[in-house]
Amino acid sequence: MAKKRNIIVGQSGGPTAVINSSLAGVYKTAKERGFHKVYGMLHGVQGFLDEQYVDLSTQIHSDIDIELLKRTPSAFLGSCRYKLPEIHENPEIYQKLFEIMEKLNIEAFIYIGGNDSMDTIKKLSDYAIIKGHTQKFLGVPKTIDNDLALTDHTPGFGSAAKYIAASTKEVIRDALGLNYKKESITVIEIMGRNAGWLTGATALARTEECEGPDAIYLPEVVFDIEKFLKNTRELLKKKNSVVIAVSEGIKIADGRYVCELSGGSDYVDAFGHKQLQGTAAYLANFLGAEIGCKTRSIEFSTLQRSASHMASRVDVDEAFMVGGAAVKAADEGDSGKMVVIDRLSDDPYQSNAGIYDVHRIANHEKLVPRSWVNKDGDYVTDEFINYIEPLIHGDYQPFMVNGLPQHLVLKRKQK
Template structure:
């Protein structure tokens, strides 16, 4: 049996399959007789020394995480600054890790989380503390560098494509006497991967979505109105998918909610669909409906992609294996080896080349006019939403999800002051 414990933490917005990654981490560590602690509510739990003993959970509960959405141990949006600016916090984290003999730290999140894991690795080296820091990929935005895709994206993409196709059938049925334009808002601040996935819902210019608005292209309202009008006159109705992060040519967010910034320094966005709906109705006079799926995009485990689930489990298993093999400051990433048939493998990539980098839609994925996706994008996206992995259902007709006991570990240090 190896000496030491493994600490796992979840970061940022959760996904439909992040718990599947957690399940794989715990099961793989148990197979190696390694005890796993989980930080309650992400990195804040580590700072507060609010740790969970996963060994108190029966194996059936750990396996049930595979089909349970949300974040079983809690997550948070809490950005640590540079080692110099937030040194006291980093040293507190190191003190907590030392106190609980943590030798392997797995941080499951996106770009900022990769950066935190990298900084923790550097600090541990500075203090000569033996610690392997592994970033574990997760984000529905699909904007992580080096990995072909991010676990969590495939399921959110499937939900988006299915929702747009189903809503389009509804609009088509009512268009003669009712709704002419439907606007669907997709998550995506700077990268339009989820908006692009909506393009899988149809084929050809007359099938929904008729127009997709990407953050990678400046939003031109006059041109948008002209295209909506042309589609309605040709098809009878128009389905629009808009990324929440679309901007005008001067760089202003169309949907800046005016609510300041979050803990990561990001503008609070929201309401691009309602804004566009109001403008279309005012300028063109069409009856418009809109939808803001918001958290539904990332929590819809009932509609998860089987491919995505397999990705999520694979990176969790590999993260433990990489850590136990002595790797440090790396992330298990997905490498596509074939489009048809779709094949992939897991490799280790350095956190230094992932942290705080953003993967946007390639220019070749956007149609020349900027309002839809190309066949190249379809080739990339389609395998990621393939396959079904439904959760088990109970007699009440609802999915059977698990809630863990999350038994706390006794504190060994003084309480951390959050001031």
């Protein structure tokens, strides 16, 4: 009797509005391709090490559930920020992971995540080659930061950009409505440690009826606080209400994050990432003290990650596409690869799924090209806007119950 073909999928890293659309793509395609069971690891590879997993057929019972899952933000299976050690440092962890996979008759291992998650796929596929294991390992891109190499963009980014652009317009309207012969400055802080893709998305707020933010500062350009002060003073000569967008990760010339200038947190995660917060608050306080007008800081913080009520249809559809493409690639014998999105055209916008060696992607960051930021370093160019604009198109309306979006929730059972 032939061995039953099973597949396992996990989610890792920060949440997005469409990460579960990729999960739905994995599940639906795996079923269509004849996989017997589709397991979901709970809290990524870290939970899988503790044998925490679920048969997804106990959670997804119909096409309606698949549609509901596509509209549910954040990691349905739970996520983790767990860094696998190098193979030579702790081979026992790898032995344990492969023993669990053998027990479950796993043929393909799919991991949905960002840079650090692709490092996991790279290490597991390398170990499989070294030890002669036959499981296939495929990565599915996911990050609102849009900083994965070789893919045109990442699922999660378009919806976050749509939310950021819409919210920036609303912040600008709010600030304009409150000001009468009084000067005010609003500083908006947006996620982005080293890459300013999300902060640049605020430029989309510049429309027929909205001037958009007055200045945009990305981490790709060294932040000069005196130049920032001078520019803000100049803006206030022209208008009473000034709105400025900054990345949380902007740095001054000596390499320090701006948020560290006020003390900040000493917390560092498993990947060595410092916790960044308070950039806008520091700058608003600085401007208030120097200029003497009303200032306000606004952190979009986690709101921009899981705003599925503002999801882009392009984003939801592409997330589903890359999930399915990973299953197809594994089923056809690929391993150690990540699915990417290739842009075919801008007008009309079209894309399809491609695939690249994960060794060329893991631990590499895609930054905003310097040529896509103006000479003064305080705004993005039309080329940046033209790149991002198609990714926010279309709506994917949530299922509403009593006026609120409905989500699919994991029902846990004791194994």
